[in-house]
Amino acid sequence: MGMVKATIDGSDVLVPEGTTILQAAKGAGIRIPTLCFHERLKPIGSCGLCIVEVAGKATPVGSCETPVTDGMTVTTRSDRLFSLRQDILKSILAHHPLDCPICDKAGECLLQDLVFEHGITGVEPPAPSPKFTAPYATTFLKSWPERCVLCLRCVKACTEIQGIGALSVAEEQDGQRIAYDQDKCVSCGECIQVCPTGALVEKKTELRWRTWEVDKKIRTTCPYCGVGCQQLLHVKDGRIVKVSGVEDAEPNRGRLCVKGRYGYDFIYSEDRLKTPLIRENGYFREASFEEAIDLVARRFKEIIAESGPDAIGAVSCARSINEDSYQMQKLFRAVIGTNNIDHCART
Ligand code: SF4
Ligand code: SF4
Ligand code: SF4
Ligand code: FES
Incomplete structure (x- = not known):
């Protein structure tokens, strides 16, 4: 594979052909704001936040989908880009409830962080919409559709990573929404793990803890089968409140099945044998x-x-x-x- 040379924010980069601007920037230690992009998914291109300026092009391009070409000169931060990113975030907030005080994602919500980073204030909270009256829920997960930013990470994760396809985009009179096929869903929770907002949350511990109250994240091996999936136990006051997959570790790379993600109650069973x-x-x-x-x-x-x-x-x-x-x-x-x-x- 050939190599291409480009300049990003004044730094020279040499990357294999096909590398996206976002990947090349990351390799050079340059962070570009993103919302729909996720390391374990193919680029989605739905949010537009990753826009950058390319010399010779009149309009910004999405860095998560655009490959670097030889001689390209890229700017990732400018007043114009900042203002465009602000506009994108404002348009999301125009349909997003200011639910942070009662949202399980608050404190580790990508939307919250991006809004803070871009100094957005004074957005009017949206009026409640009748289309959000029947949220999706299984035994283990619950959706808050009004918090959804339509990034499509969940849809892609359910299809690309889990191979299940229980989620899709439904076109409705008043816009798009995520549609769920309850018969297909296996409650693996992969969609919750990749969701950048509180639109998908864990039902068994909903509103019982705040993200910043977790005092330890303990890495361990799932005890359910021989695959040996790597887990992170989120512990508050000595009790597990959530289990997530370790994103960058083999063999599961963030994935867990329903048992690994939700089946930890046995630890606290009074009948559990603790001594021979x-x-x-x-x-x-x-x-x-x-x-x-x-x-x-x-x-x-x-x-x-x-x-x-x-x-x-x-x-x-x-x-x-x-x-x-x-x-x-x-x-x-x-x-x-x-x-x-x-x-x-x-x-
Ligand atoms: S999804 Fe994020 S921004 Fe929206 S209510 Fe929850 S914490 Fe707040
Ligand atoms: S829990 Fe798993 S199967 Fe169900 S919608 Fe989410 S990713 Fe798909
Ligand atoms: S539910 Fe979450 S992951 Fe899915 S589209 Fe909405 S915000 Fe994105
Ligand atoms: S991160 Fe590139 S379009 Fe969302």
Whole structure:
């Protein structure tokens, strides 16, 4: 692939052919405001905020969709661009409720940040619209359609990333809106993860916490299956209030399924086992891990001495990560000496 040379805000850049102006600017440490663009999606081109000036062109171009060409001279910040971006944001706010005090996204809302960055004040709040009377909701997600900025990230994510296509754009008399096909939706929450505003929110913890109250974000591996998706646990006062996928980590790159994203209540179950139990005289009693492991090791030795290693078998749990299942089979094959191994997901 050939390389092209251009100048962005006075800095020379050399990038592979096909690189967009937005990507080239990012590589040079130059931030261009965006709203619909998302790293994991193909450029959408719906918001117009990423406009830049290109020498020789009368009108600004969208940097997220326009490739760099050889000799191009680009300006990303100017009074004209600032004013045009302000106009775009004002036109969004003309249809957007000033809901921030009761919006779960407040504090990490891209629209809020862009409005602040562009110093917009004095926009009249919109009148309530009758088209927003029947919001979409599943067990885990809820839409606030009046907060939607029609960036289309959710539609693309549901199709491009999840391959489901439960979302689409509906043309209505008074404009466009996002349409939902409840029968197709699997409540994976990918649309919530990419939504830049509070138009899609998590139902199970709605209005129970503010984004700035999260005191820790703990990275961990999802405990539900062997894929090993990387999660971020958003913790407030020692309790998980939200789980998101880690955007830039393999193997899931931000994706999670419904279990990984919403199935964390078991952690707080009163029935959850937190210590080993040993059965004695028909009753369980609590034991330390040392005592429990010693007991298992002693019984294994006794069984092998009496009946040989093939009298023992092991089944690993589908909720174990691949590395744990690997270690389990290694232990039983190489140490115990039996090939009696299996995995519960196979049966
Ligand atoms: S989506 Fe953003 S700007 Fe709109 S109400 Fe929520 S926090 Fe405020
Ligand atoms: S929850 Fe998943 S399947 Fe449902 S609309 Fe959102 S992205 Fe599509
Ligand atoms: S629901 Fe969110 S992601 Fe979807 S179009 Fe509206 S603002 Fe964009
Ligand atoms: S970020 Fe380029 S059009 Fe929205």
